Amino acid sequence: MDFEPTEDRRMLAETLRRYLAEQYEIEHRTTVAYDAPWYDPEKWDELAELGVLYALAPEDHGGFGGSGFDIATVFEELGRALCPEPILPQLLAVRLLMAAGQELEPLLSGASRFAVGIGETDAPYALEEITAEAIEENGTWQISGRKSVVYGAGAADTLLIAARHSKGLGLFSVAAEDAEITPYGMIDGGCAGEVFLDQAPGILLFDEADAALQDALDWGALALSAEAVGAMDAAAEMLLDYLKTRQQFGRPIGTFQALQHRAVELKVEIEQARSITIHAAASMGTPDQSRACSMAKNLIGRAAKLVAEETIQMQGGIAMTWEYPASHYAKRLIMIDHQLGDTEFHLERVMVALA
Numbered sequence: 001m002d003f004e005p006t007e008d009r010r011m012l013a014e015t016l017r018r019y020l021a022e023q024y025e026i027e028h029r030t031t032v033a034y035d036a037p038w039y040d041p042e043k044w045d046e047l048a049e050l051g052v053l054y055a056l057a058p059e060d061h062g063g064f065g066g067s068g069f070d071i072a073t074v075f076e077e078l079g080r081a082l083c084p085e086p087i088l089p090q091l092l093a094v095r096l097l098m099a100a101g102q103e104l105e106p107l108l109s110g111a112s113r114f115a116v117g118i119g120e121t122d123a124p125y126a127l128e129e130i131t132a133e134a135i136e137e138n139g140t141w142q143i144s145g146r147k148s149v150v151y152g153a154g155a156a157d158t159l160l161i162a163a164r165h166s167k168g169l170g171l172f173s174v175a176a177e178d179a180e181i182t183p184y185g186m187i188d189g190g191c192a193g194e195v196f197l198d199q200a201p202g203i204l205l206f207d208e209a210d211a212a213l214q215d216a217l218d219w220g221a222l223a224l225s226a227e228a229v230g231a232m233d234a235a236a237e238m239l240l241d242y243l244k245t246r247q248q249f250g251r252p253i254g255t256f257q258a259l260q261h262r263a264v265e266l267k268v269e270i271e272q273a274r275s276i277t278i279h280a281a282a283s284m285g286t287p288d289q290s291r292a293c294s295m296a297k298n299l300i301g302r303a304a305k306l307v308a309e310e311t312i313q314m315q316g317g318i319a320m321t322w323e324y325p326a327s328h329y330a331k332r333l334i335m336i337d338h339q340l341g342d343t344e345f346h347l348e349r350v351m352v353a354l355a
């Protein structure tokens with residue numbers, strides 16, 4: 001297998017990296033990511049103008065990417081810059097709207113923003129435990145229930161809601177203004193929200209949505225895995241710079257063998273994480289998709305935790321300060337494990353697949 005990125009993906013990565021390096025420095029990130037609306041609407045419009053959202057969809061649906069490697073390319077660069085813009089929910093929405101045969105142009109152009117409500121307070125990950133209900137009356141649908149930790153909910157104008165009805169699990173489109181949304185910032189920056197639905201009017205996009213919802217979650221897991229790889233790369237580079245410049249006993253602490261060994265172990269973990277993310281990207285659209293994504297998310301969760309802990313420990317007190325980027329990378333790496341299924345959840349999925 002050829003692991004070299006295509007020319008188009010290389011150009012996409014370089015363009016996005018250059019833009020984020022210039023426009024999303026850590027000082028700007030900490031300014032916008034932790035205060036309402038927990039992202040930068042101006043930068044969102046600029047990213048849309050760059051065509052980043054078009055990379056989330058294949059050509060036959062109006063995009064110019066849409067493959068596993070396209071998604072990995074975009075999210076690795078977002079992770080490297082710790083970009084808090086709500087692009088992950090747009091990816092989930094792309095997959096669901098494609099399955100429903102809906103028009104993607106409003107989303108891809110950035111004119112409309114979507115959020116996807118799947119998880120609930122008592123069912124954060126498992127589709128089979130969803131309890132939100134939809135009832136049809138006089139040809140219209142009314143949805144009731146609560147969706148928890150809906151990424152990008154406060155920024156969305158349209159919600160895609162998974163709810164049960166007489167024929168099983170369906171996917172419904174609900175205008176954000178017809179739901180009660182309590183937006184909040186996450187501990188690592190970025191926006192999420194609680195969505196309360198009380199007989200909210202909705203449009204049924206399709207019945208028997210289990211497979212489409214799982215597909216969207218798989219793509220989300222791939223995106224988060226790639227984001228973690230980018231963040232781990234950046235955190236490790238920062239650590240190496242620190243080890244080369246921090247002086248102790250008259251020489252750089254990077255010359256001490258114990259720290260060299262620990263730094264090499266981190267590099268090995270990151271390369272393993274990169275390899276399994278590549279495997280997951282190559283598996284998208286194949287029968288092995290869900291298993292490969294769960295394998296990646298499980299390994300990424302463990303590797304990201306190690307990188308977060310080691311980079312903080314080896315850089316000492318400065319790594320705990322607000323101004324130094326290491327603490328923000330550590331928080332994001334820890335929280336990625338809890339998005340769309342944590343390490344234990346995905347380990348159980350892999351075990352079930354192998355049973």
